[in-house]
Amino acid sequence: MGEMEDALARAAAGTATRPIPKSAQARMRFLLKAEKGSTRAVATRLGITRRTVERYLKGTLRRPRAELAARLEREVRRDWQPRVQQRARKRASTATGIVIETRARFGYTAAPGSTDDSRMRRITQHLPPAYAARLFDAQAAGAGEQQLQTIAAEGLQEIYFKDRGRRAAGLEVEFTDIDYVELDF
Known part of the structure; x- marks a missing residue:
């Protein structure tokens, strides 16, 4: 997964x-229930053997290695409370929007005489529900990392750089070299 996909997953898990x-x-039991009783599916999802899954379910093994513990937590968070996550996505895409915080390289093409050299910026900006809906729809359709970045760049371009159309009419923003990105909805 890419930076934007991970940020969307973390934001959804945060709801x-x-x-x-x-x-x-207990985490193994939850994953087993999510996979409809298939230890093979749980093992594949975690990158371990079926027998290891069975040992955790039985209670023979109790403390996973650090890397397995991290994968186990990530997979449980991904499936935890799906209806709550869905409601939060719907609310963000229809009413509240999302907040994006990022540190990335922003460059732009603008009118002659302006400084269009790209530079690292740290931006925290609320994006309206329309951009949240576009991000969620693209993610659900299986869009790649580049498409998600493009949608976020368009949102930042319109809201942050163009100030909702009040300035910089011909500005085109490029969103590259992401240091980090966090989303909240």
Whole structure:
């Protein structure tokens, strides 16, 4: 996954109303239920053997290695409270919008005589619901990282750089070299 996809997943996981299960056994049980009882699917998803999954389910193994613990937590968060995540996405795409915080290289093409050299900027900006809806629709359609970045760049271009059309009429923004990006909805 890319930077934008990860940021969307973290933002969706941040909408949870209850904490995820704490023990490895409980997390395995949750994944097993999410995969409709298939230990093979859980093992494939975590990159371990079926027997290891069975040992965690049985309670023989209790403390996973650090890398497995991280994968296990990430996979549980991805599927935790899907209806809550869906409601938050719907609310963001129809009413509240999203907040994007990023540090990236922004360059732009503008009128002659202006400084269009790209430079690193740290920007925190609220984007309207239309851009949130476009991001969610593109993600659901399986859009690549570049398409998601383009949508975010268009949103920042219109809201931050052009100030909703009040300035910089011919400005085209490029959004590259992402240091980090965080989304909240």
